[in-house]
Amino acid sequence: MALDRRSFLTFVAGGAVGTLFTPVIWKSIDDTAIWTQNWSWIPRLEHGPKAYAATTCKLCPAGCGLNIRTAGDRPVVAEGRTDHPLSQGGICPLGAAAVQMLYSPARIKGPMKKQADGTHQLVSWEEAEALLLEKLNEAKGQGGNVACISGDENSTMNEVLSGLLAQMDSNRFFLMPGESLTASKAFGSWLKQGVLGYDLENADLVMAFGADLLDSWGTAVRNKKAFGAAHPIGEQATTEYVYVGPMQNTTGAVADKWVSVAPGLEGVLALGIAYHLLQSGMIVPEALDFSSYRSFVLSRYTPEYVSKVTGLSSEQVAELAVKLRRANRPVVVPGSAISQGNGVFSLAAVMSLNFLLHPVNSPGGIFVLPDLPTVVSEAMEPSIIRGNDLVSFVQKITAGKTDRPSVFLVYEANPVHGLPQAEAMSKVFDDTFLASFSTFYDETAARADLILPTPYFLERWDDVQTPHGAGFVSYSVTRPVIKPLFDVKPAGDVVLGVAEKLGLDLGFSSFEKVLEAKTAALAEMDGFLTDKVQPWQVRTGASPAPAAGNQWRNISRGAVWTTAVTPFVPAVLLAARELSQAAPPDVDDWAYPVRLASITSRAHGSRHIAIPPFCLPLLGEEELQGKTFYVRMNSTTARNYGLKANDRVKLVGPGGECVARVRIFEGVGLNVVAAPLGFGHTAWDEFSRGKGDNIYNVLTVRTEPGSDLSVWADSRVRIAKAY
Amino acid sequence: MCDKELWPAGVQRCSLKYFLAWLVVVFAVLGWGVYAFYVVWSSGLHVTGMDNYFAFGLYIIFDLGVIALGAGAFFSGLLYYLVRVEGLKNIINLAVIVGFICYSGALLILALEVGQPLRSWFGFWHPNVHSMLTEVIFCITCYMLVLTIEFVPLILENRKLNKIKLLHHIAHNFHVIMPLFAGVGAFLSFFHQGSLGGMYGVLFSRPFVFREGFFIWPWTFFLFILSAVASGPAFTMLIATLMEKATGRKLVDFSVKALMGKIAGTMLAIYLFFKYLDTWGWITGILPRAGLTFDQMYYQLAYGKWLFYAELGVCGLIPAILLLVPKTRNTPGILYTAAILNCIGIVINRFVMTSQALANPVMPFDRWYVYVPTWAEWAPALAIIAYGALVLSLSYRYLPVFPQERKLNPV
């Protein structure tokens, strides 16, 4: 049969009609549902068996236990570890975003060297390590010609770094400034064996002064767990939480009571309360300087005076004293809302309430938490490290009062962005060799001559020793859950390798071995693992089984070690001398009339981590709009400065300025402007770069009389409408 | 070059050069709209001003507006073919064309509006019988077919086409069965006009638009039908007048326009009677039951009370009176003004029912936002208007749209 035009058309038409009666066409139409779902540019899910890997978070000092959920061998989600006393199943928003940060566009892909034109080029590890070796060799033996800044308060890495420095005759090892520095200046003279901790879990009244306990302060998640346990859902609270601070930050908003006090005046209020406690006959028998403390407080911090300075009524102050006296197990937590920059006056004044209320080491009060033994030879003692004041050091260098080291090693820290008066402070790195050990391309890495990328914490071995603000001693290990994605190397291994080539003996060939030794050294102390009994339960009578078996095996796989042993403290000092010398003056500063209440929130990242992609949606409409961020003030303050909601406002401090928009928020004290740290990044990635301004630039450092400590938690600014 | 052969017999048209120049203008606007279609389809709806608060925006407001204004087609058809209002014979063709333009334009915009245009047909395949939107999808699509069927015979009456025997017969036979389609069209139209209103009325979670009603139909169902038939005839009449102004020729007798005005006025009055009752019920019943007050329903300029008074007073009561009183209705200037106000009032109604309903915060801690359409929403809307101009221009030039034209413009 010849196929003519007509029969061809008939065939085509017939075929077309025919197919309508088959499922083919209908099925394929229905399939649009599927293929309109699966465009090639939308990633498909990869399946794989579900498992968990326990590790410890390194994104902030709080040291939470994380359970990393894996699918196949891909980590997918971070969850809290129920068996870890510092997280108890919860985590903060930053920790919840931990897994995705593995793939942050800001990750450094390999060692990099700064070129003449200021850009960074990838180099081999051999070349990078050779350069580091060369620079350290030049500095070797010229005591202090090498300095180190560590952004990790809790890692045994500090032993490796400080050990290296010590063997190079340098004692210039610093932590990024935190509150343990203040505590060391206040109590270091009598408290050498450890730090003070707060037994929140057993308290029946928690009164926080400044410390943003329920967001970012200290053992943040553990604090929230303690708060949560004390506020059983749907039931009456068993422990009252009172926040004394400049604003309704997280703690101010959620605590059972908020008492508004301007930043820097918490200490005045505390001594005002102490006045009442002393009047009621309370004493501190073990304090050597109690009588001078007593007469100082009673003579100066009279109800009238305190009321005048703080703006609170005498009744309000007296009421707080009554609250504390009535409680059976009250604990008072001193601090600053940004966990840094507070003075000895504030800390010692607030802490003295604890000493008045109960002896050290009583349940529901404060405890001395012993430091863990060091293992790296010549590593600096933790108590020495805590007392090193980085900001004063930098100021001395820039003022020409001390010589500038030729090499700076910066480990997991971002001093270029995160020191007070950041812009001015970062000049300390001019004309030095700056080596940055960092996972992310932060401002310090961007400035560095040499970048030695560290594995992300989910790719490496590391550890967390008792974090600041804890209530008990703890030790847990961070372990790799995925092989490093990039050409990175553990900083510990790099330093140990370089040390060996320098002819120095730190005693270990790899950082993992250091950690193994550390866990072994814990055996010196009478400890236990927290799998059944939590450390705070021991204080109220529970008895744990002592740690047994292979310590490293257990701890390296997630077990948390702790001890209930507390060093014997024969006598304490209330820091009466420092209190009297450091007391804030009564006169107001008219050049910078507005008090700055800085905020730090885990929703914004942490000291060394810029806001992660997954946390951006947490910022409200009046926190960030496009590239502009907001500062908060109440309507009265705004009116006084001719400002309205959404106006652009300039904050000027003695050392720098920044621009923001105004958010009217009635939860901020009078004449106070509240502003978040953690914005204004210039490096990192598109998720955080260029958003908001850096409040560190307007923080102002002053030297506290009496303690010689650099202080900036009570910074002041000038504000005016910006055009 | 001349296209005179294609003109309807015995009428005068402008020169082809003029006509083409006009078409260039029309196509320029159309081109901009087509570009917007491309941008929206290729990059997504984020180029519009819509967001998670304003789930519906100008696309829907425009669609609701043109669908109401296009109601002249079904209502005139109903009155002419079924009720036998003979005077409408002279404008029924235009009513059908305007209806056709409005509905096809609305459907085009809808294809932009849905996030997954390739799945638009799911409404037929997986229909949810409880959804007013399902009703809308079915009725509008079917009514579009009816309008096409109504439009076809007119096209076939083109002088050249009509010479073809087959086409001539088709056109003739279509005319014979046209009352049937008018009936079907009226039925479908009642339902989708109603369902469009019903879409809002059933939103019991949005006290701004929620209405009780009859069986499954909230009052807005009926109010939308009434308001559509109140504005549709007025709009058709206005288009006829606009075409007269543009062409400089008389196309329909003023008595026909006045008749349309009378129909619109009557329906508007009936609509307003119920709308006032409904508004009263809303203010005294629905709002307090939701814990809200009348004042809380309005916000600043964009969603201010002026809209309320404009819709129900200036563009409601006033045109209704002007259209009902013979003296004012028979004065051309007043008739046109009243018709325009009438149409504006209905468009305001569709605007507030859509935009203000969504802007109005329901949760006490929520806040008002203001919706601002972007170019990607204006361009397609203008393109549909240009498309309407194109269809009307071609129809006027080549089809015997206006039976009275020859008589009214003696050579």
Next chain:
Amino acid sequence: MVLYLKEFKIKWGMVIDLDKCTGCGACMVACQAENNIAPVVDASDKRRSMTWLLVYQLSNQKLYPDHDVAYLPRPCQQCGHPNCVPVCPVIATDKNEEGGIVSQVNARCIGCRYCIAACPYHARYFNWHDPVWPEGMEKTLTPDVSTRPRGVVEKCLFCHHRYMQARDKARVEGRDPNALAEGDYIPACVEVCPTGAIAFGDLMNPNHKVHQLSKSPHAFRLLERLGTDPQVYYLSRREWVRRQGDNILEHETVEGV
């Protein structure tokens, strides 16, 4: 308009204690990670960003120093009488499964957004953009929740996949999947919350904590008077917070202690 209503023997529900919520947002992050929501570079366009769970800040509207703040996490309320369901023209969302979770079938959704208009809680989100993960980050997608294309609506599903997993586990262990114990099925946001502000369970089951909690005199639901019958309850001892749960006329008082 009650034609489509079904009654359920199991009703999964939350009771969120607003006096415990610190507004930290860990739940929001956990939700994004669990449900494979792509991050966006500019999330400050709140009306276009995707937050199945959103924490609102409530203010008592008083001036300093009488000001007070509360945080209100808002997942989908899984309404017993959802307005979003009957309006959907294509049955892409439904409330038809034991447990009372309002479903969302992304492959069926045509993106008409009618359901968004219908939800008074702003719990529904349109995918305005194609989801894009920074290079490599797509490796962190969980295998449990499929990615969605641009142009569809999505919302919180009470981590429905976890419900399925809990049921499967119960079956494997020879337990009744329709009688899950408290804690067998816990959504990601509930699990992560560091203060334990969210209780989760079967509202119909007297052995589950939420059953009692939902009857607390401090309990309320959002916009209850509209009749949406949510399966999410809130708790607060503060009267001003409870007042903000619903629109209240000046002369009216809010129930509870």
